Amino acid sequence: MQLTLDGISKKVGAEDWLYEMNLAPRPGAVTVLLGATQAGKTSLMRIMAGLDTPSHGRVQVDGQDVTGMPVRERNVAMVYQQFINYPSLKVADNIASPLKLRGEKNIAQRVRELAERLHIDMFLDRLPAELSGGQQQRVALARALAKGAPLMLLDEPLVNLDYKLREELREELTQLFAAGDSTVIYATTEPGEALLLGGYTAVLDAGELLQYGPTAEVFHSPKSLRVARAFSDPPMNLISAEAAVLGVKLDAGPELSIPLPAAASKSLTIGVRAGALRVGKREGDVALQGKVELAEISGSDTFVHVETSVGEVVAQLTGVHYFDLGAPITLYLNPAQVYVFDATGSLLVAPQRKAGR
The missing domain is CATH 3.40.50.300 (P-loop containing nucleotide triphosphate hydrolases)
Structure with a gap:
């Protein structure tokens, strides 16, 4: 029908x-x-x-x-x-x-x-x-x-x-x-x-x-x-940014190597899903330094709220992890897992999906 x-x-x-x-x-x-x-x-x-x-x-x-x-x-x-x-x-x-x-x-x-x-x-x-x-x-x-x-x-x-x-x-x-x-x-x-x-x-x-x-x-x-x-739970981390030489410069944060379309606006917003943030570094990752504001265990995951130079972000970590409130922490993200939205909120760049996903 x-x-x-x-x-x-x-x-x-x-x-x-x-x-x-x-x-x-x-x-x-x-x-x-x-x-x-x-x-x-x-x-x-x-x-x-x-x-x-x-x-x-x-x-x-x-x-x-x-x-x-x-x-x-x-x-x-x-x-x-x-x-x-x-x-x-x-x-x-x-x-x-x-x-x-x-x-x-x-x-x-x-x-x-x-x-x-x-x-x-x-x-x-x-x-x-x-x-x-x-x-x-x-x-x-x-x-x-x-x-x-x-x-x-x-x-x-x-x-x-x-x-x-x-x-x-x-x-x-x-x-x-x-x-x-x-x-x-x-x-x-x-x-x-x-x-x-x-x-x-x-x-x-x-x-x-x-x-x-x-x-x-x-x-x-x-x-x-x-x-x-x-379509994000927990909510996608949204961070103000601008177009830069390498691609995207986070406000008060690092620069990410992300190829942008030629007509990209100067003012941007990047989106990072909570599951894309890690505490273990991998090749190509960029570091975000911060301190633990809140850590909560839900099922088999741990949600960590971290205050960083680019604002508060939430990381969803697989497994049970324990953190002291106020303790320093380094989160890592790979530029290939970042979304980029233009000044109007339209999608410019999405992470490349692996075959079969």
Whole structure:
């Protein structure tokens, strides 16, 4: 199914919720809507589903204009943040409900297959209220999958679950989506979730569509500072700089050998992902001297906040490391891993990607 948004926008009163945009998600693939809270993800999904109509523009499905067609007349499945199930129906009947509406055969077998895929087959005779939040969300997902709709919309479906459950379901969803034929639209605020789901990513910010493309391409080549900020967790380190003889001179810092386009502006901003900063020097690295402001361990990584001559930067170090607050520290970065943005915030230079990445 080809969903196409043609010049759609959404205005509520005098406020612009969505600015004019064009988007045609890849059929049969996952498209992640990535952006902070109030970026416009839910508003866009509601227009896709037929729950709202755009103020301007058209919504088309396989070339047919469906703008204004209500959701009940569209073949769409939706999963929300909340665990929305039929409270008076047992889990098996919740999952079976779309199958019964279509008058399908072998419903019990189909329900059990879906329940087994989502690891809730042992709860089929229970009511939703007897399940945990994660189990209830699995029921909602199973019912959406049972509908077999060509368009599946998931609005931050894991946000209310604890960390461990989110990790488990993310991996399962990636496999489920890969095995299906539906066009999946998945909204999230988390860059890591977008990278795990893969497929395609549309980056939204304050109601604007900033960039759409294969997820890896958008991550590695953000077309602007706004995209880079939205698609970095922890946030990308941004440092003021200017064009210099060797390439780029950091304000109050070293000079980096980075070839710039001939028309590059004098005023620049460089971006360094936290994972590109190291405490061990490698060939070609440039040193940043500083002192430790904060060190925090998260999972298997250590995040170190360092005050340097170019401002505070955050390094994401693999493994568990211990640092004394205020202690001197030297971070290293390779110019080949640096992003360069011009005075307008547009991308000038991106790190070269290794083959297969």
